[in-house]
Amino acid sequence: MKLDPKIPSGPLEKKWDSHRMNLKLVNPANKRKYKVIVVGSGLGGGAASASLAELGYNVKCFCFQDSPRRAHSIAAQGGINAAKNYQNDGDSIKRLFYDTIKGGDFRAREANVYRLAQVSINIIDQCAAQGVPFGREYGGLLANRSFGGSQVSRTFYSRGATGQQLLIGAYSALSRQIGLGKVQMFPRTEMLDLILVDGHAKGIVTRNLVTGKIETHMADAVILGTGGYGNVFYLSTYARGSNATAIWRAHKKGAGFANPCFTQIHPTCIPVSGDYQSKLTLMSESLRNDGRCWVPKAVGEKRAAHEIPETDRDYFLERMYPSYGNLAPRDIASRAAKRVCDEGRGVGPGGLGVYLDFAEAIQRLGEKTVRERYSNLFDMYHEITGENAYQQPMRIYPAIHYTMGGLWVDYNLMSNIPGLFVLGEANFSDHGANRLGASALMQGLADGYFVIPYTIGDYLANQKQKTPATDCPEAQAAEKAVREEIKQLLSINGTKTINEYHKELGKILWDHCGMARNKTGLTKAISLIQALREDFWKNVKVPGDSNNLNQSLEKAGRVADFLELGELLCRDALEREESCGCHLREEYQTEEGECQRNDEKFAHAAVWEYKGKNQIPVRHTEQLTYEEIHLTTRSYK
Amino acid sequence: MNFKLKVWRQADHTSSGSFETYEANNVNANQSFMEVLDVVNDDLTKAGKEPIAFDHDCREGICGTCSCVINGEPHGPEDKVTSCQVYMRSFQDGETITVEPFRAKPFPILKDLVTDRSAFDKIIQAGGFISVNTGQAPDANALPIGRETAELAFDAAHCIGCGACVAACKNSSAMLFVSAKVTHLGLLPQGQPERNRRSLKMVEVMDAQGFGGCTNTGACEAVCPKGIPLEFISRLNRDYITASLMERPESE
Ligand code: SF4
Ligand code: FES
Numbered sequence: 020m021k022l023d024p025k026i027p028s029g030p031l032e033k034k035w036d037s038h039r040m041n042l043k044l045v046n047p048a049n050k051r052k053y054k055v056i057v058v059g060s061g062l063g064g065g066a067a068s069a070s071l072a073e074l075g076y077n078v079k080c081f082c083f084q085d086s087p088r089r090a091h092s093i094a095a096q097g098g099i100n101a102a103k104n105y106q107n108d109g110d111s112i113k114r115l116f117y118d119t120i121k122g123g124d125f126r127a128r129e130a131n132v133y134r135l136a137q138v139s140i141n142i143i144d145q146c147a148a149q150g151v152p153f154g155r156e157y158g159g160l161l162a163n164r165s166f167g168g169s170q171v172s173r174t175f176y177s178r179g180a181t182g183q184q185l186l187i188g189a190y191s192a193l194s195r196q197i198g199l200g201k202v203q204m205f206p207r208t209e210m211l212d213l214i215l216v217d218g219h220a221k222g223i224v225t226r227n228l229v230t231g232k233i234e235t236h237m238a239d240a241v242i243l244g245t246g247g248y249g250n251v252f253y254l255s256t257y258a259r260g261s262n263a264t265a266i267w268r269a270h271k272k273g274a275g276f277a278n279p280c281f282t283q284i285h286p287t288c289i290p291v292s293g294d295y296q297s298k299l300t301l302m303s304e305s306l307r308n309d310g311r312c313w314v315p316k317a318v319g320e321k322r323a324a325h326e327i328p329e330t331d332r333d334y335f336l337e338r339m340y341p342s343y344g345n346l347a348p349r350d351i352a353s354r355a356a357k358r359v360c361d362e363g364r365g366v367g368p369g370g371l372g373v374y375l376d377f378a379e380a381i382q383r384l385g386e387k388t389v390r391e392r393y394s395n396l397f398d399m400y401h402e403i404t405g406e407n408a409y410q411q412p413m414r415i416y417p418a419i420h421y422t423m424g425g426l427w428v429d430y431n432l433m434s435n436i437p438g439l440f441v442l443g444e445a446n447f448s449d450h451g452a453n454r455l456g457a458s459a460l461m462q463g464l465a466d467g468y469f470v471i472p473y474t475i476g477d478y479l480a481n482q483k484q485k486t487p488a489t490d491c492p493e494a495q496a497a498e499k500a501v502r503e504e505i506k507q508l509l510s511i512n513g514t515k516t517i518n519e520y521h522k523e524l525g526k527i528l529w530d531h532c533g534m535a536r537n538k539t540g541l542t543k544a545i546s547l548i549q550a551l552r553e554d555f556w557k558n559v560k561v562p563g564d565s566n567n568l569n570q571s572l573e574k575a576g577r578v579a580d581f582l583e584l585g586e587l588l589c590r591d592a593l594e595r596e597e598s599c600g601c602h603l604r605e606e607y608q609t610e611e612g613e614c615q616r617n618d619e620k621f622a623h624a625a626v627w628e629y630k631g632k633n634q635i636p637v638r639h640t641e642q643l644t645y646e647e648i649h650l651t652t653r654s655y656k
Numbered sequence: 657m658n659f660k661l662k663v664w665r666q667a668d669h670t671s672s673g674s675f676e677t678y679e680a681n682n683v684n685a686n687q688s689f690m691e692v693l694d695v696v697n698d699d700l701t702k703a704g705k706e707p708i709a710f711d712h713d714c715r716e717g718i719c720g721t722c723s724c725v726i727n728g729e730p731h732g733p734e735d736k737v738t739s740c741q742v743y744m745r746s747f748q749d750g751e752t753i754t755v756e757p758f759r760a761k762p763f764p765i766l767k768d769l770v771t772d773r774s775a776f777d778k779i780i781q782a783g784g785f786i787s788v789n790t791g792q793a794p795d796a797n798a799l800p801i802g803r804e805t806a807e808l809a810f811d812a813a814h815c816i817g818c819g820a821c822v823a824a825c826k827n828s829s830a831m832l833f834v835s836a837k838v839t840h841l842g843l844l845p846q847g848q849p850e851r852n853r854r855s856l857k858m859v860e861v862m863d864a865q866g867f868g869g870c871t872n873t874g875a876c877e878a879v880c881p882k883g884i885p886l887e888f889i890s891r892l893n894r895d896y897i898t899a900s901l902m903e904r905p906e907s908e
Contacts, residue, residue, distance in 0.1 A: 070790040085711065086777050088817055089719040105797060141791070148793035150786045150841050152810040159800025177810055183718055184813060191785035198781035206774065229766055258713040293684050295691045298715045399716065402734075402741050405686070468790045516698045563706050567668060568767040570709055571701065 020275055020628045022641045025429040026130045031647045032112075035134045038430070039473055043480035050075030053479050054238040054486055056223055058210045058265050060087030062182075062189055062460060063443030064244030066467025069192035072201035074472055079236055080193070081205045081225060083260055083573075088190040091246055091258040092443075092463060095182025096303035096396065098164060098174035099146075099460040101139040106163055110171040112136045117648065119458060122168040122348055123423070123451020124600035124616065125650050126278070126624070128643060130430055131448045138469040139461050143175055145468055149188040152177055166456040167304055168348035168655075174457045179303055179395040185460055189467070209573065211504075212497045213241065213269045213439065216487045220269075220439035222494055224501045228573060231566040233501055235494045237486050239479055240438045242471065243269060244463070247422035247444040249282060251581045251588065252533075253525025255419035256288060256301040262577040263584050266426050266445050274434040275427035275626040275639065277447035279584065280592035283454055283601050284534050285420030286312075286352035289403055289413075290372040299418040300403055302375070303396055304456040307345045309380035309389065310413070312336050312356070314373050318363040324374055324412050335359050335373075339611075343655040350453045350601040351655055353417035357534050358612060360416075367414045376412035417534060421459060423450040423601070424591075427626045427641070431474035432466060438478060442466035447624065452600025505565050508575045513558030517571060520555050521578045524548065524585050532589050537605040541593040545586055549633075552582040587627055587636060594638055597621045618650050657683045657744060660752040661696060663708055669764050669772075677752070689732065689742040690715060690722065693755075709768040715740040717881060720816030723823075724769055725756040730820035730879045738818060738881045758823035762830070762866045773819045775865040776833060783857035784837045786846050805843055812840035814882045821876035821884070827868030832876040834858050835892035836884045842895055852899035859896055 027038040045053065053076050057068045060082040068080040082090060102115040115136040120127055143161070147153060154162040154176050163172040177184035196202040207228040214222035214235065222237035248263035249255040270276045287302045313334045315327055335355055340347045347355070356373045359365065366372045381389050386409060390397070397408045404414075425447040432440050432448070443463035450458065487494070531544035555578070563569040597617035598607045607615040623640040630636050659680045666673025678700070680692050690712050697707035713721040722739040726732035732742040747753060755769065763771040801809075815836035822830050838855050841847035847854070870889060877886045 066790075073789040084713060084719075084721065085773060086817065088777070088780075089713055089721050091714065091719070093719050094714045094716060103796075141793070143796045144793040145788075145790060147796035147799070148786065148788045148846055150809075150813075150844050150846050152806050152813050152840070152844070153796075155801055155803045155806040157803050159802050160797050177813075180718065180810075180814060183816075184810070187813060191780065192788075192790070194777065194781040195785045195787060197777075204777075206777075229772075258719060259715060260713045292686050295684060295687045295695060297688070297691050297694055300716050402717075402737055402743070405743075405745065472790065514702070516701045518694065518698055560701055562701050562704070568709055568770060571707060 020435055020626065020639050022275065022427065022435060022626055022639060023429060024128060024641055025431060026128070027430065031129065031133050034130050035137055042473055042477040045476045045480050047075055051077060053077065054079065055240050055242060055475065056236055056238040057081070057242045057244065058223065059090065059244035059246065059445070060193065061090030061092035061244060061246060061443065062186060062463030063445070063467045064242065065090065065186065065189035065193045066464050067242055067244060067442060067471045068202050069189060069196050070468050070472045071475070072196035078196070078202040079205065079238065080202055081208045081210060083207065083209045083228060085206055087193055087204060087206065088187065090186060091261050092460065093183045093186045094258065095460050096179045096301065097305040098166065098176035098181045098457040099142070099185065100166065100173050100457045101143045101175060101461065102136050102173060103140055103143060105161060106172045108171045110173050114171065115139060115173065118169045119449065119455060120451065120648055121653055122455035123453050124614065124653055125451065125618070125622065125648070126281070126599055126643065127449055127451030129645055129647060134470070135449050135462060135465050138465045141469055142461060142464045146185055146188050149191060151184045151188045154178065164305055165308055165346060167307065167346045167352065168455040176305070179305070179393065182460060185464065189464070210265045211268065211501045211576065213272045214494050214497045215272055215436065216491060216493050219437045221487050222489070224497050229568050231569065233498060235489045235498050237489050237494065239482050239486055240440065240475060242440040242442060243426070243445050244442040244467065245445050247425065248584055249419045249422050251524070251585050252419040252528050253521050254291065254296060254299055254529070256285060256299050259298060262580070264577050264580050266441070267580040267584055269426060269434070269436070269439060271629050272436065273629070274436050274439060275628060276424070276587060277427040277624045277626045278424035278591065279588045279627065280532070280595060280602055281423035281452050281600065282419060282588070283349060283421040283423060284353040284417040286349055286356055286417050287375060287415045288418035288420070289400065290367055290416040292368065300399065301418070301420060302400060302413060302415060304349070306375060306393060306396060309392070310375040310377050311345055311379060312373055312375055314359045314364040314366060320364070333359070333364070340655045347655045348453060348455060353534060354603060354612065356417055372414040372416045374412035375415045377408060378412070381409065421454055423447065423452060423454055427624065431477065432470055433474070433478065440471060440475060442471060452602055504576070505572065508559070508561050508572065508579070509565060511557065511559050511561065513560050515558050516560060517574045517578050520551065520559060521581065523551055524582060527551070528585055528588065532592050535603050535605050536592050538593065541589045544589045545593070548582065548586045548589065555579065555582055590636065591625055591627065595621060595625060614653070616652070622650070657685060657749045659683060659692070659747065659750070662752055662754045664756040665708070665768055666765055668767055673765070683744050685743070685745040687744050688715070688740065689726065689744065690740050692744060709770045711770050712740055717741045718816060720818040723758045723771060723818055723820070725758060725823060727754050730758060730823040731881055736881055736883050738816070758819055760822045760828035762828060763819060763822065775867070776817050776819060776830070778865055779830065779834060779858050779861050780837065782861040783850070783854040786841060787850060799845055801844060809840050809843040812836045812843070812884065812888060815884050816882055818881065820879045820881065822867065824875040824879040825868070826873065826875070827871060829870045829876070830862050830867035831870040831889050831892065832880060832884055834862050835888035838892045838895055839888045842891065851895065852902050855892060855895040855899045
């Protein structure tokens with residue numbers, strides 16, 4: 020596997036500018052001769068589809084949801100970072116760059132992150148021009164809030180629904196191009212395979228989720244913006260339909276999968292309430308601006324929260340990390356919560372929860388202000404738990420929320436398969452071993468609006484041959500394989516439901532590859548998953564048939580992929596013998612339970628090559644070289 | 657808690673449908689309505705029957721995918737929530753709960769509780785946007801917008817495109833949905849240049865998609881999970897009249 024990151028030469032601040040000058044251009048009249056397939060319609064895919072169509076390319080955009088407006092980017096709550104320095108508090112491109120690299124525990128590629136910080140500025144301008152109703156000050160200028168892992172205030176927001184508003188912005192730009200006939204939209208359509216012709220990505224096989232029809236679509240390049248794979252854990256804050264099928268099947272066709280074990284646990288989610296539970300709900304990190312995390316000092320405390328006096332409370336984040344306090348980064352805050360719960364000081368059912376308390380904020384700012392800032396989050400909390408967080412503290416617990424790992428891409432966001440580009444959460448490029456809050460929206464839009472429109476031209480300009488036909492042998496072979504797999508899934512007719520397998524897989528991963536990992540547990544998890552996968556293909560029950568709307572069949576294909584990806588996750592965690600960011604190996608930690616990185620051996624991205632069914636995959640590496648930054652031990656104390 | 661679920665089953669768009677009754681026993685009061693459907697579906701699967709098809713995705717009230725009529729009400733008995741945010745504590749133990757799809761001519765039923773709401777997308781494609789290409793934007797702070805205006809624009813932009821308003825309306829009117837978009841963009845300075853054109857185009861496509869007229873019953877507002885108020889329909893009407901007086905839709 021050849022992994023050339025194609026980082027442009029020259030000083031960090033100049034790389035993107037000079038690279039853009041050196042990229043080949045497709046002249047305007049020729050752009051309409053090229054077809055581009057975009058899978059996914061969220062911030063990455065939706066923004067890319069709209070921007071490429073505006074440039075003149077012919078775009079086909081696919082999403083499994085019934086409308087592009089429902090992509091899971093919609094659920095992001097808190098905000099989007101940008102180095103605007105509107106607050107005059109010392110922010111700059113360089114600071115956002117540094118915070119992101121440090122937040123990622125020095126496991127991201129410098130050049131990509133610097134570019135991300137640079138284009139963050141343009142994103143806010145673009146979104147405001149589209150009519151995104153960002154929060155404003157009374158003077159009419161844009162307002163900011165603070166987020167974890169940073170000491171400046173650079174997060175732009177639309178109340179607690181920033182993702183929704185940004186997605187609606189991208190969706191409206193996309194809708195405009197659909198209306199103009201430049202984008203052909205395929206909702207309720209799922210990508211089931213990638214088609215390679217002469218080693219280049221030239222098409223996809225899809226299934227129409229309403230009619231069951233299997234089709235092939237050919238193009239000059241394929242872009243995946245299909246999001247993260249956190250649903251491999253079953254319980255997560257992801258939408259129920261979020262899946263890894265597109266990236267996993269591309270991986271099986273040769274795309275390298277980078278750092279699969281970098282999965283993020285978000286500290287502030289509503290705790291699990293029973294085994295019927297189907298998903299976990301996030302309470303935005305922005306709440307930690309004003310909410311204080313605490314648990315009782317005593318193990319086995321029986322009193323209700325309001326009966327526990329200040330002296331008997333442990334504001335553990337403020338105690339452990341005095342300079343960042345409640346705004347410590349996500350990985351750190353999650354582990355701290357786990358630690359106090361492991362000590363037996365957790366609150367709520369099963370002791371798996373900590374308090375997030377607003378009493379002090381309400382006293383300081385008044386209930387009205389707190390309501391203005393967070394009312395939709397408090398309402399959501401109330402709907403789910405039936406509890407009123409203005410009167411009693413919220414109970415929260417960490418949950419799977421984001422995946423930093425994903426398909427490997429170079430500086431142009433192209434995978435090691437020529438012509439296959441990967442955007443947003445689906446790639447691995449910007450967040451290292453831990454993502455900072457309000458940076459996912461930034462990356463999705465940066466990739467879709469401001470990176471891919473430039474870099475794809477360079478690839479297409481070199482593609483002189485015609486788009487391959489839908490009946491070329493490569494396409495036919497891929498289509499046949501897809502049909503066969505569907506047939507096989509439907510014919511097993513065993514006794515266990517797909518959900519049962521998915522839940523079991525999730526439990527194995529949460530227990531052995533969740534917030535803390537170790538060699539014994541990971542080795543065990545690998546064999547448990549292998550056995551579960553074998554059983555799945557013998558004993559799963561997929562009702563219905565393939566030529567109509569069949570949600571069980573959709574789920575079966577996705578869970579089959581998770582059963583393979585789950586194993587890779589554990590392998591990656593096992594081989595990375597260090598702790599960094601969200602990846603805590605119990606063997607490599609300080610006495611206080613902080614990460615012990617091993618820069619000598621592991622300052623690289625691990626990139627996995629698929630070797631065939633039930634074969635051991637091969638681990639390659641991309642060495643991360645830091646020109647600008649000195650690797651230090653991350654401290655938020 | 658124990659419940660009976662009376663659920664609409666329909667094989668596809670062309671078949672006729674009917675109700676089937678299923679039991680859901682040992683339900684936890686904090687279980688969500690969709691989680692009860694999950695359990696019923698697992699039971700059906702095990703019994704060799706086809707599970708109930710229903711739309712859902714985020715399960716936290718923001719994506720607008722879920723779309724059930726529960727006991728006759730789009731999104732069920734609680735105020736300002738989506739179907740996925742309905743919890744079983746809202747029902748009486750032993751109750752029979754009726755579950756149907758959103759019913760409206762412009763939203764054909766695809767299977768069981770799943771409908772096709774792409775007519776909404778077509779309305780947005782006609783004009784629910786501000787025409788600005790990527791890279792054309794001026795500095796975001798170059799255009800100050802008063803806080804109250806921005807907040808009101810957010811209230812309108814918060815519509816999730818679920819279609820409950822249409823399902824609740826005896827005329828299957830989409831006026832609340834369209835008014836939310838027209839209000840959102842019409843309040844902002846960026847939205848002014850296309851303001852007339854927008855309302856004309858969106859209303860034109862809304863009519864063409866077969867949505868009915870508004871007779872001011874307020875049924876839409878009562879079921880809207882995001883609290884989009886009827887007052888926005890008045891704004892849409894005003895905009896539409898002004899636009900009709902000012903210019904005619906271009907023929908393309
Ligand atoms: S106006 Fe309300 S009910 Fe209608 S689509 Fe929007 S959110 Fe749904
Ligand atoms: S499933 Fe997303 S709003 Fe109900």
